[in-house]
Amino acid sequence: MSEEVSTVSVNGLRIAYRTWAEDNAEGTPVVLLHCLGEDGEDWRGPLISRLAAAHPVFAPDLRGHGRSDWPGEYGLDAVSADVLAFLDVLGLDRVILIGHSYGSVVAGILAGKHPSRVERLVLEETPAMLPLDPPREIRDKPDGPQAFDWEVRRQFDRQRNDPDPRWWEGLTEITAPTLLIGGGPSSHLPQEDMAVMAERIPEASLVTVEDAGHLVHEDRPGEFAAAVQTFLAGGSPSGR
Known part of the structure; x- marks a missing residue:
């Protein structure tokens, strides 16, 4: 399996990304969107090796993360526009989009705004973008160097507290078959919110990997990869 780390210019920003593929991988391209504070490297594991056998796989560092530029502006609409432009620059007309947490929010926004670009959608441990009560505290940057721009967290927390209603409404515009994967009660995210999202997205199902917590693809990689x-393949995955 070949692997490359490259950069591309997207909306005036340098976006770094990793690619994996076998020589004969001709399936629909897969794009992986990481969680807050991570980068494309976070996806390395069983999922990559299984997917890359049949699909070219792309894992960008979202703006403010990893080797991509840190511009200081991290509105979710701008981040989803980056991903759309990333697809355009690489000539990826229609993709399988997989996102984790923060990355799943970005994926859901893109899939709702541009449904024709997403063939299938996987949302791992995705937060419901509804107003939070009580609101999240907007925390100052901790001392020491960070692997990502702390301003991403601050702006995301503000958007979690007071989300644009269009993001929630846009879930009904998603046309791709969608799989939501929850980590069960050990996750800090309310699992019932994911069930509500699965009902809101027209063609969606929810699978729970019990006791996996928030980092399903890291802590239960085999089960996550198998579900995906x-x-x-068109089947109905089941969690344990």
Whole structure:
């Protein structure tokens, strides 16, 4: 399996990304969107090796993360526009989009705004973008160097507290078959919110990997990869 780390200019920003693929991988391209504070490297594991056998796989560092530029502006609409432009620059007309947490919010926004670009959608441990009560505290940057721009967290927390209603409404515009994967009660996210989202997205199902917590693809990589593969093959994955 070949692997490359490259950069591309997107909306005036340098976006770094990793690619994995076998020589004969001709399936629909897969784009992986990482969680807050991570980068494309976070996806390395069983999922990559299984997907890359049949699909070219792309894992960008979202703006403010990793090797991509840190411009200081991190509105979710801007981040989703980056991903759309990333697809355009690389000539990826229609993709399988997989996002984790923060990355799943970005993926959901893109899939709602541009449904024709997403063939299938996987949302791992995705927060519901509804007003939070009580609101999140907007925390100052901790001392010492950070692997990402702390302003991403501050702006995301503000957007979680008072989200644009269009993001929630846009879930009904998603046309791609969608799989939501929850980590069960050990996750800090309310699992019932994901069930509501699964009902709101027209063609969606929810699978729970019990006791996996928020980092399903890291802490239960085999089960996560199997659920995704079953879903992409048109089956109905089941959690344990």
